[in-house]
Amino acid sequence: MSKKVFVLDSSGIIGGFISGEFSNYTTSQVVTExxxxxxxxxxxxxxxxxxxxxxxxxxxxxxxxxEVITRSGDLLRLSDVDKGVIALAVYLRGDNLSPTLVTDDYSIQNVLMIMEIPFKSIQTRGINDVVGWIKFCKGCKKTYPSNYQETDCEICGSPISRKRTRKITK
Ligand SMILES: [Zn+2]
Structure with a gap:
């Protein structure tokens, strides 16, 4: 069985996730975010x-x-940072590890489901529970759960707006 590891995006770090039992990874792009x-x-x-x-x-x-996000239509929703963190999980999986990506970002979670990479959500319950509205940042396009209370993005400080989501099933 391959060794379990965690890959954190910025929402994972902001959410305060660090596994004490397994190794944790992130990218330098996430750090700058x-x-x-x-x-x-x-x-x-x-x-x-x-x-x-x-x-x-x-x-x-x-x-x-x-290649995956071009086909799935997620290309415009993902930043370079988002792509980098998913790509790190792909890299680690190729290194015979079993990565779980820690992220609250629904666009990232959608791509992870397509690529069959497990994910863990910190502040929300994951994409399958989402029906109706989500909030998103007008600046960096980061997505937030509909119950997100702040009016400004925790990453770039731009105003938060909201949009309707379709329910995505496996
Ligand atoms: Zn933002």
Missing amino acids: IRDIKSQLFLQEALENKQITIMEPGPEDIKAVE
């Missing part, structure tokens, strides 16, 4: 304690992700 002091300190401590490793996917892993 972390703007709030509390999350920066959390990440800094995890790095110092060697609880999380920063690793970059290879160009072929990014290409594999781009």
